[in-house]
Amino acid sequence: MAIFFGDDYEEKEEAKALIKSLAKLIEKLGDLEIENVEIRAEELTFILQPMVGVMAQAPQLLPKVEKAIETLLKTEFSPPIETYPGQIAEVQIGATRSDGGSRKKVVRIGGEKTMPFYSFEALNPNRLAFAMDVFDMPVVLAKSVKQHFEDVMHDPADWAKRCVEDFGAEIISLNLISTDPLIKDTSAKDAAKTVERVLQAVDVPLIIGGSGNKAKDPFVLEAAAEVASGERCILNSANIDNDYKRIARAAKKYGHIVVAFTPMDINNQKKLNRLLLDEGLSKEQIIIDPTTAALGYGLDYTLSLMERIKLAGLLGDSDLQMPILASTSNSWGAREAWMKSEEWGPREYRGPLWETVTTITAMMAGGDLFMLSHPATVRVIKGLMENLYGEVDTDQRIQDWITDIGM
Amino acid sequence: MPEKVTLLSVYRFLPQTNCGECGEPNCMAFASKLLERKFTPENCPPLKKPKYKEQMAKLIELIAPPIKEVTIGTGNSIVKIGGKEVMYRHELTYHNPTAIAIDVSDTMDDGKIVETCKAIETISLVRIGETLKLNMVAVRCASKDPDRFSYVTSLVARSCNLPLILCSFDPKNLKAALEKGQVANKRPLLYAASEENWREVSELAKQYDCPVVIFAPNNLTLLKSLIKTLQAIGIRDIVMDPGSYTEGKLLKDSINNLVMIRRAAIQRGDKDLSYPIMAVPAIVWMGEKQDPITASYKEAYIASLFMNRYADLLIMHTLEIWALLPVLTLRQNIYTDPRKPVSVEPGLRAIGKPDEKSPVFLTTNFALTYFTVANDLESAGINCYLLVLNTEGLAVEVSVAGGQFNSSNVKDLFLSSGVEKMVKHNKLIIPGMAARLKGEIEDSTNWEVIVGPRDSSQIKGFLTKYWA
Numbered sequence: 001m002a003i004f005f006g007d008d009y010e011e012k013e014e015a016k017a018l019i020k021s022l023a024k025l026i027e028k029l030g031d032l033e034i035e036n037v038e039i040r041a042e043e044l045t046f047i048l049q050p051m052v053g054v055m056a057q058a059p060q061l062l063p064k065v066e067k068a069i070e071t072l073l074k075t076e077f078s079p080p081i082e083t084y085p086g087q088i089a090e091v092q093i094g095a096t097r098s099d100g101g102s103r104k105k106v107v108r109i110g111g112e113k114t115m116p117f118y119s120f121e122a123l124n125p126n127r128l129a130f131a132m133d134v135f136d137m138p139v140v141l142a143k144s145v146k147q148h149f150e151d152v153m154h155d156p157a158d159w160a161k162r163c164v165e166d167f168g169a170e171i172i173s174l175n176l177i178s179t180d181p182l183i184k185d186t187s188a189k190d191a192a193k194t195v196e197r198v199l200q201a202v203d204v205p206l207i208i209g210g211s212g213n214k215a216k217d218p219f220v221l222e223a224a225a226e227v228a229s230g231e232r233c234i235l236n237s238a239n240i241d242n243d244y245k246r247i248a249r250a251a252k253k254y255g256h257i258v259v260a261f262t263p264m265d266i267n268n269q270k271k272l273n274r275l276l277l278d279e280g281l282s283k284e285q286i287i288i289d290p291t292t293a294a295l296g297y298g299l300d301y302t303l304s305l306m307e308r309i310k311l312a313g314l315l316g317d318s319d320l321q322m323p324i325l326a327s328t329s330n331s332w333g334a335r336e337a338w339m340k341s342e343e344w345g346p347r348e349y350r351g352p353l354w355e356t357v358t359t360i361t362a363m364m365a366g367g368d369l370f371m372l373s374h375p376a377t378v379r380v381i382k383g384l385m386e387n388l389y390g391e392v393d394t395d396q397r398i399q400d401w402i403t404d405i406g407m
Numbered sequence: 408m409p410e411k412v413t414l415l416s417v418y419r420f421l422p423q424t425n426c427g428e429c430g431e432p433n434c435m436a437f438a439s440k441l442l443e444r445k446f447t448p449e450n451c452p453p454l455k456k457p458k459y460k461e462q463m464a465k466l467i468e469l470i471a472p473p474i475k476e477v478t479i480g481t482g483n484s485i486v487k488i489g490g491k492e493v494m495y496r497h498e499l500t501y502h503n504p505t506a507i508a509i510d511v512s513d514t515m516d517d518g519k520i521v522e523t524c525k526a527i528e529t530i531s532l533v534r535i536g537e538t539l540k541l542n543m544v545a546v547r548c549a550s551k552d553p554d555r556f557s558y559v560t561s562l563v564a565r566s567c568n569l570p571l572i573l574c575s576f577d578p579k580n581l582k583a584a585l586e587k588g589q590v591a592n593k594r595p596l597l598y599a600a601s602e603e604n605w606r607e608v609s610e611l612a613k614q615y616d617c618p619v620v621i622f623a624p625n626n627l628t629l630l631k632s633l634i635k636t637l638q639a640i641g642i643r644d645i646v647m648d649p650g651s652y653t654e655g656k657l658l659k660d661s662i663n664n665l666v667m668i669r670r671a672a673i674q675r676g677d678k679d680l681s682y683p684i685m686a687v688p689a690i691v692w693m694g695e696k697q698d699p700i701t702a703s704y705k706e707a708y709i710a711s712l713f714m715n716r717y718a719d720l721l722i723m724h725t726l727e728i729w730a731l732l733p734v735l736t737l738r739q740n741i742y743t744d745p746r747k748p749v750s751v752e753p754g755l756r757a758i759g760k761p762d763e764k765s766p767v768f769l770t771t772n773f774a775l776t777y778f779t780v781a782n783d784l785e786s787a788g789i790n791c792y793l794l795v796l797n798t799e800g801l802a803v804e805v806s807v808a809g810g811q812f813n814s815s816n817v818k819d820l821f822l823s824s825g826v827e828k829m830v831k832h833n834k835l836i837i838p839g840m841a842a843r844l845k846g847e848i849e850d851s852t853n854w855e856v857i858v859g860p861r862d863s864s865q866i867k868g869f870l871t872k873y874w875a
Contacts, residue, residue: 069636069639069640072632072633072636073632073636074632075628075632075635075679077627077630077631077671079667080671080674080675082674117659117662117663118666119663120667140861182842182846183843212807213843214810241810261808262809263801263805263806263808263809264801264805291805293802295733295736295737295740296534296736296739296740297802298749298775299737300496300740300741300743300745301745301749303496307496307497308495308497330804333804335862335864336733339862339864343532343728344532344728344729345727345729345730345732346729347729349700349704349727349729349730350729350732350733353704353707353708353729353730356704356708356711357711357733357736360708360711360715361740364715364716365715380704387654387656387658387659388658388659388662389659390656390659391656392654392655392656394652394654394655394657396652396653396655398624398651398652398687398690399624401689401690401693402547402548402574402575402576402598403548403549403551404694405510405512405549405689405690405692405724406692406693406695406696406697
């Protein structure tokens with residue numbers, strides 16, 4: 001049991017003497033263990049600190065002597081606030097009647113002054129936004145996703161309605177995959193008709209995606225841009241090696257936004273963004289897609305890329321000051337999300353959780369706009385956001401968690 | 408901002424003899440390995456000689472990470488947490504993966520306690536060559552009975568070989584467990600010193616030389632005060648719990664607190680906050696009967712949230728594997744060294760014992776893709792050849808979209824690998840996600856291209872159907 005010095009110990013001669021003799025003792029002990037040695041002198045007890053490694057062997061060092069501490073030492077904490085020279089551009093997705101479109105509501109993303117949810121130092125002006133995936137033909141989907149859409153998969157307009165009306169999608173991401181020459185080779189003109197139908201079916205903004213065919217996508221997106229003129233849709237996507245100029249021109253002419261997609265390469269991302277800016281698009285018309293890999297399948301690269309891009313933008317790199325699109329529904333490519341496996345437990349829960357964790361990671365890393373597939377993910381993420389934006393009051397008490405957790 | 412450690416400042420404390428005993432050509436090379444954390448000062452044999460004692464000490468101090476590394480447990484049952492150096496993993500890498508403890512309540516019956524301990528110890532999942540496991544047991548004193556708690560502590564210690572966290576805010580329970588629970592010499596983590604009990608708990612931490620958690624829910628001034636006080640008392644191994652609120656506005660505060668204390672320590676050099684951080688996602692289970700599925704789901708994503716923002720240790724409650732798998736996988740992702748190459752050597756690999764009739768598969772040289780496919784082929788016992796295409800380290804879907812996965816690259820790989828001489832057929836199985844390249848690859852290689860499954864776990868079934 002240790003009895004400590006009083007507060008005025010420094011003044012006491014005997015204490016000084018004691019410290020000296022202690023130092024001598026340590027010198028004598030040399031390399032010997034000196035941990036937890038106690039020396040009693042009158043009513044005083046010193047406890048030598050357990051000192052780590054070489055520190056304990058350095059004889060010139062005096063042992064630290066503690067005072068008796070009866071009350072908490074006072075101190076202050078001041079939040080370590082940073083200010084950043086840069087700010088992320090704000091992108092308005094969709095247009096209402098008053099600004100040339102027909103959407104009921106628009107969605108604004110970006111405009112960040114700090115990393116996501118660092119509300120101690122700055123409030124970012126816009127919420128993160130969520131889109132749900134719709135395809136222009138029935139596709140292979142994980143069972144737990146498919147069960148929510150099975151009856152509407154033959155009609156993208158009904159599919160989009162289901163997402164908006166039943167699951168609260170803020171944006172629809174319409175993927176025109178049937179235009180792929182190797183799938184159905186739907187013409188750009190016919191694909192544009194699908195876009196028109198979806199625009200009429202729902203009143204939320206649209207992301208219009210091609211099939212990934214580099215030669216055809218620019219024409220498909222151009223035709224879609226024309227029929228959606230003025231709606232401020234997102235054209236997905238311009239690549240370094242497709243006819244990005246055609247897509248950029250269409251966006252400018254018909255008032256849309258362009259996704260700049262690169263496969264996990266920050267240098268090419270900068271280059272592509274620059275090229276699009278050179279085509280006359282403003283930062284407010286570009287969204288970055290640096291590639292979203294699924295949890296367990298390269299999410300580490302995605303999260304670091306997003307953090308690097310967001311931080312670079314905040315630090316003033318104007319080629320990277322655009323909001324980030326995260327295709328988090330890619331998490332359904334992970335076998336852990338969809339595969340039946342006794343070892344991994346029921347996939348009905350595992351699948352949406354896989355998408356939820358992927359999305360949360362991308363949210364924290366700097367994503368602004370997310371594509372989701374499973375209604376449960378949408379519900380969970382929306383609720384979580386309301387909490388993280390401080391919109392939900394709570395009187396949660398955690399002080400008794402040790403005794404109050406159920407078994 | 409604390410001073411940045413430079414190559415030269417490290418070099419200053421080395422023997423500068425370029426003796427090469429460490430395996431590096433010279434001391435400068437050694438210095439750079441030190442900075443990259445590939446070496447510790449101990450890797451320099453001369454530095455361990457008495458005449459360099461002082462230099463060694465200064466070097467250790469110079470390169471000590473801004474977040475202290477705290478060791479819990481002893482012997483072959485230890486967990487190291489903290490030791491962090493950066494705010495974002497791309498700046499270097501994150502050290503010491505977040506330790507995950509599962510709680511055990513002393514109100515459970517003995518049989519259930521033993522069973523739970525065994526479960527915690529046995530759960531293991533292999534992903535890309537790495538075994539993912541839980542790390543610790545957190546024993547909760549829910550009975551409020553010191554005798555029961557010390558009994559259960561000793562039961563847990565006998566039932567598994569994992570480091571322990573002893574949880575109670577009442578010092579007499581912690582004291583009982585340390586005195587009679589047969590864990591006094593095992594350096595359990597004491598949870599927790601608070602504004603009310605810090606005198607007694609810090610006393611125990613000193614007496615038994617145990618690391619200790621400081622609990623200051625949503626009050627960073629109090630947290631700092633408590634740390635300052637415990638430091639002055641002589642406590643060295645501290646873990647900070649700024650409170651894990653899982654709901655509403657308070658969840659927002661919790662995330663802010665974690666970011667603020669980590670930033671204060673790393674970027675502002677605040678020594679009072681330079682300790683590992685812990686969070687308790689198990690708190691979602693508080694209150695009357697929770698639906699186990701909803702609670703496990705929420706606990707898993709709350710854990711992911713905290714792990715993304717600096718938690719070095721988590722106490723969780725669920726043992727549902729579907730809920731733990733994503734958390735363990737996220738940990739694997741976050742703690743992968745970003746400096747590690749993302750690709751493997753392209754070329755031809757033999758899986759099992761292939762012959763001239765064996766199938767030939769094509770995949771990319773993205774490390775994750777390659778290992779997943781190779782593991783699936785091996786574990787399915789398929790004798791075959793695997794062509795590894797140089798896609799610049801990109802996965803199939805991404806490289807098909809990005810153009811690195813293309814027919815002329817495949818043709819080059821055919822020529823350089825000599826695959827045509829290895830088999831007597833001319834059939835190539837390509838990934839399902841590269842289906843659109845079927846025609847092009849047929850044209851460039853003059854082989855018949857068969858589109859394989861979208862996921863390599865289904866190759867076995869696919870082969871029985873399509874490969875005579």
